[in-house]
Amino acid sequence: xxxxxxxxxxxxxxxxxxxxxxxxxxxxxxxxxxxxxxxxxxxxxxxxxxxxxxxxxxxxxxxxxxxxxxx
Numbered sequence: 001x002x003x004x005x006x007x008x009x010x011x012x013x014x015x016x017x018x019x020x021x022x023x024x025x026x027x028x029x030x031x032x033x034x035x036x037x038x039x040x041x042x043x044x045x046x047x048x049x050x051x052x053x054x055x056x057x058x059x060x061x062x063x064x065x066x067x068x069x070x071x
Contacts, residue, residue, distance in 0.1 A: 008035050017056040025052050 012033055019025035029052045036043035 004038055013056045016052060020052075020056070027052050027054055 012035075016025060016031070025031075031050050031052060033048040033050060034044060035046045035048070037045055
């Protein structure tokens with residue numbers, strides 16, 4: 001794909017869909033996503049904390065609200 005972020009979102013949602021299909025993931029489960037800012041090795045510099053969304057589509061919008069240290 002031409003847009004790196006769109007490509008990453010599609011890859012992430014495909015992984016989530018496979019995880020659901022295999023019984024590894026359910027809606028609301030926490031996920032740590034590690035990606036790079038561009039394709040290729042040596043560019044990994046981004047970590048996102050998300051919960052498994054209701055649907056396997058749409059943009060990954062970031063992290064949930066963390067209210068305290070133990071959240």
